[in-house]
Amino acid sequence: MSDDLDLTPLRREVLDMIKASARPIKAYELLGLLSRRRGRVARAPTIYRTLDYLTRCGLIHRIESLNAYQACAHAPACPEHVFLICDDCGEVSEIESMDARIALEIASTARQFRAEQVSIEVHGACRACGTETPARAKKP
Amino acid sequence: MSDDLDLTPLRREVLDMIKASARPIKAYELLGLLSRRRGRVARAPTIYRTLDYLTRCGLIHRIESLNAYQACAHAPACPEHVFLICDDCGEVSEIESMDARIALEIASTARQFRAEQVSIEVHGACRACGTETPARAKKP
DNA sequence: TCGCACGTGTTATATTATAACATCACAAGC
DNA sequence: GCTTGTGATGTTATAATATAACACGTGCGA
Ligand SMILES: [Zn+2]
Ligand SMILES: [Zn+2]
Ligand SMILES: [Zn+2]
Ligand SMILES: [Zn+2]
Numbered sequence A, B: 001m002s003d004d005l006d007l008t009p010l011r012r013e014v015l016d017m018i019k020a021s022a023r024p025i026k027a028y029e030l031l032g033l034l035s036r037r038r039g040r041v042a043r044a045p046t047i048y049r050t051l052d053y054l055t056r057c058g059l060i061h062r063i064e065s066l067n068a069y070q071a072c073a074h075a076p077a078c079p080e081h082v083f084l085i086c087d088d089c090g091e092v093s094e095i096e097s098m099d100a101r102i103a104l105e106i107a108s109t110a111r112q113f114r115a116e117q118v119s120i121e122v123h124g125a126c127r128a129c130g131t132e133t134p135a136r137a138k139k140p
Numbered sequence C: 001t002c003g004c005a006c007g008t009g010t011t012a013t014a015t016t017a018t019a020a021c022a023t024c025a026c027a028a029g030c
Numbered sequence D: 001g002c003t004t005g006t007g008a009t010g011t012t013a014t015a016a017t018a019t020a021a022c023a024c025g026t027g028c029g030a
Helices: A009-020 A027-038 A044-056 A098-110 B009-020 B027-038 B044-057 B098-110
Strands: A060-063 A068-071 A081-086 A092-096 A114-125 B060-063 B068-071 B081-086 B092-096 B114-125
Touching: A009 A027, A009 A044, A009 A068, A027 A044, A044 A060, A044 A068, A060 A081, A081 B098, A098 A114, A098 B081, A098 B098, A098 B114, A114 B098, B009 B027, B009 B044, B009 B068, B027 B044, B044 B060, B044 B068, B060 B081, B098 B114
Parallel strands: A081 A114, B081 B114
Antiparallel strands: A060 A068, A081 A092, A114 B114, B060 B068, B081 B092
16 A cells, blocks of 8 residues: 555546536446547446545545545545535535544544544535525425 | 334335344345245345335435445434444444534534435444454454 | 566446336225 | 225336456566
8 A cells, every 4th residue: 555646647537527527426427428538438447446546545535325426625635524415406515524523533432433434424405405495395 | 205104014024124134234135035035036126115115214224335224223213323334344333423413413504504314424443343453453 | 587566458247226117905985 | 886096016127336357568676
């Protein structure tokens, strides 16, 4: 395991595609984009290996409840991140909550559980979607 | 949408299988168990619909990072749950952390995000696995 | 030069999940 | 009784997500 980045052309290309996406992006979407960019089909292992690498480096995060990936909003080290996921418009914002992290650290330690990786995903309605109508009226 | 439970035989059978499992259990594992119990194959939609129902009722939880399901440890209403997931032995314990929940509520509200469903999954090493050896030595 | 580590390509397949439609049982209303 | 609607379950097919296993090439140090 090395500490420094090895951003090969493939990894950089995939990272750029993820950064360019306004929403979390899925593995097979990236695969399609990559195939088109390069003029030949890219296969699943190519993209999954790259996503693994970028995730391990902390450059992107996987959003478990969406099976999708998003560039980290807070640089290469980001231990306190929380995703606010709007189920209406699909927007996901990454915030930091030191308080939540501390609470979890305390709760884990109390049970002698050594926390290594924390995933916090909050589903709901973002500001724009939540205020569309006072009391929950969706177009059918 | 009704408030009270409709635990049909299928739903009860699946719920019992989940409760009987010492670990989170996967949809296709349940499908296999169910097929054997009933002496004929059960198909995927049967189990997924049942899991949806039980999840919506709060009787079970889905663990997103494992694609697996576990019975709720805290009765039919459980808004503050956190999963401590041991990556060594696979044990998952469900705890409650009001503090984490409050921290997230505050952080969400500050961004005018209306939180509806929160998923907190902490991966790491449980007490038993974390103390096996002082500094991380796994059998190869 | 040789062997190794590692990134990538390729083939095949495993795992997870849903769409769409058929059937059945039960209950409300006639 | 019959009709009709509703919700649960069964069935068929397929979509979406992910990994195993092996091949190939390049660079690098022994
Ligand atoms: Zn981040
Ligand atoms: Zn929104
Ligand atoms: Zn619970
Ligand atoms: Zn353990």
